[in-house]
Amino acid sequence: MGSKIEGSSALVARRDPYEVLCVSRDSSDQEIKTAYRKLALKYHPDKNANNPEASENFKEVAYSYSIVSDPEKRRQYDSAGFEALDAEGMDMEIDLSNLGTVNTMFAALFSKLGVPIKTTISANVLEEAMNGTVTIRPLPIGTSVSGKVEKQCAHFFGVTINEQQAEAGIVIRVVSTSQSKFKLLYFEQDPHGGYGLALQEDSEKAGKATSAGMYFLHFQVYRLDSTLNALAMAKDPEAAFFKRLEGLQPCEISELKAGTHIFAVYGDNFFKTATYTIEALCAKSYEDTTEKLKDIESQILRKRSELRQFETEYRKALARFQEVTNRYSQEKQSVDELLKERDNIQSSFTNAKIASNSGTASNLSNGSNGGSSSNRIPGDESPGDDGTADGKDKYGKKRWFNLNLKGSDKKLG
Template sequence: MGWLWLKYHLLFFSFIPLLIKVWKFSFIYYFRYHPDKNSNDPEAANMFKEVTFSYNILSDPDKRRQYDSAGFEAVELESQELELDLSSLGAVNTMFAALFSKLGVPIKTTVSAAVLEEALNGVVDIHPLPLGLPICRKVEKQCAHFYSVTITEEEARDGFVCRVQSSDKSKFKLLYFDQEESGGLSLALQEDSAKTGKVASAGMYFLCFPVYRLDHTVNSIAAAKDADAAFFKKLDGFQPYEITELKAGTHVFAVYGDNFFKSASYSIEALCAAPFMEEKANLRAVEADILAKRAEISKFETEYREVLAQFTEMTSRYAQEMQAIDELLRQRNEIHASYTTAPPMKRSSGKQRNKGSIKETKEDAQVRDKKPSTRDRPKKKKWFNIHLKVDKRKPC
């Protein structure tokens, strides 16, 4: 983990330039060693993990303090996923966080401390949310809209669903709050939006039986280290909700804007599950199948790793055996060639042959130069070209 020297070698800068340089170097190294650019390269995978882990420490003041006091051991006890409160970042740091997120860094954001504090103090505006009536709004980044839903005993027994969708695939969080005796609200559940087809959506399902949620960020660093882990760990984040049913009364939900720069448009809808009995049965059945598939994949991973190790061993042996065969055939040919009484032929080296050919070429050129050309030869006088003087004045 020597990559952390960045933090200490840049201390002469002020705090903001330090963060900018840390983000810059993190971005460069992250992009260089990303698994998409270095498939089946264990060294690049280890560097990618190291850069991600180091960035996690450098970007979090609490983890920096833990590292300063107790080293990596104190930090490694916690989750290695990035968790950032975007409201505490400046514009430059938010820009780099957005770039990392686009590249696939598992940046997990948290709800703003200011929003949670206002909710706990009971100073938030709460709007009523009628059952079966969707509401479309826009929420600013790192802000929240609060809604209250009132359900009866019968509706609580039938089941209750709250869903949020964003047609422009904005990032948001769906929050559920417990009501404190003091009148404040404390966060009990949260669901991050996920892109599903042409929309981003999140939902909470209180159907009086265990319902599961899928956390896509679970084991993301392990998946980056091992290309196959992206498949085998895909269902590890499939975990049950802590709350399976709601009691009759008023309940508070909130939509939290989780975009980096812009506001999030959304539509929220609260539904009684009574008209959706078939969907309830189908959901229960398919989630049972997913649990069975997760156990099956876990067993398959063990078998796959064993076969992969055997395949790797066989591939290595294949190359070794091929090399051994070539060596034996070479020795056989040499033995065959030794059955002769003739002296071994002296082979002129390529350098000598080249010198000989060059010499021959020069000699040929000299011979050609010695031969007189037709232009240099003296012209012979022909007999019919004899010049006779004739006196034109004397007749013959």
């Protein structure tokens, strides 16, 4: 298809997502979903092991669907194309578990290290469901069933609800005390008699077990996708905070009508079977919890909107902080250099004065030792060997610096 995804980076020579999925811009969510299912099944790596082109097509289809199936991303793309998505740092998780044995081993390793890795459902499971050839076990409301499912296989269950239960809402949950890795799936009835995958939840560790759940209530419910923009967060640690609430996405299906609904437990372990217990409950007994959930999710949505605005303010402030920090460093360096230059200038003055004083002291010393009269202080006569100065007694007159400056009546001798 002339496009390529490397890892989770953006596409090169990307095609219009609507063109890739063979749908129009005004197609409904259901039409887009149906088109994606058919193409994903057609190009699924499990069915095209020796066809590299099919693998690339599968990635392109998945990438395109990740755009047009998300209301916000679809709006951004419709208004400004790929540039709007690139500005948001959109990334896509690639399914490593279905790209060959080596990559399966890498996926298992990354999973053990806690790196979030998206895995898709086996093409065989999807095809059997689409053809309506799967075995469906009954799961009445208020009951539970335990079992073991092989890797990349699924056990299907039919949950039948009446009008009252549909209005109150239902909860489907799966727990594995052996901490198996699995997926909880929900399938919609296809017009041709089969079942198409509509929702999926990956198991997560909860204490000493792993669990996954789906709840269908009488209002819009949300799911938190912890892997959303995971790679973007790795590149920018601060984005881990600002993008965290972006993982709260509205479920495509919030309530179920009366009738039979199909769920499945899919073995998502890489090398072994998954043990599980699945249970179907009516949400009537969870009225208080339901209201609390409705309230807290509305708070999170408001907080998400606030954070989007705050991130813009924070980024600007951070850039300004970086600017003034850089200026601080520059100013500090400038002041240090000026003071250093000033010290050098002062030092040159000081060193020159010391040299001059040293020379004068040397001359005085040389004059007294050499006996030169030109270096003597006037009136300061040195006594001769006989105790006289110029033939007079050394006590005959006072030295000039012993003169009586106060007008003493004493006369000089």
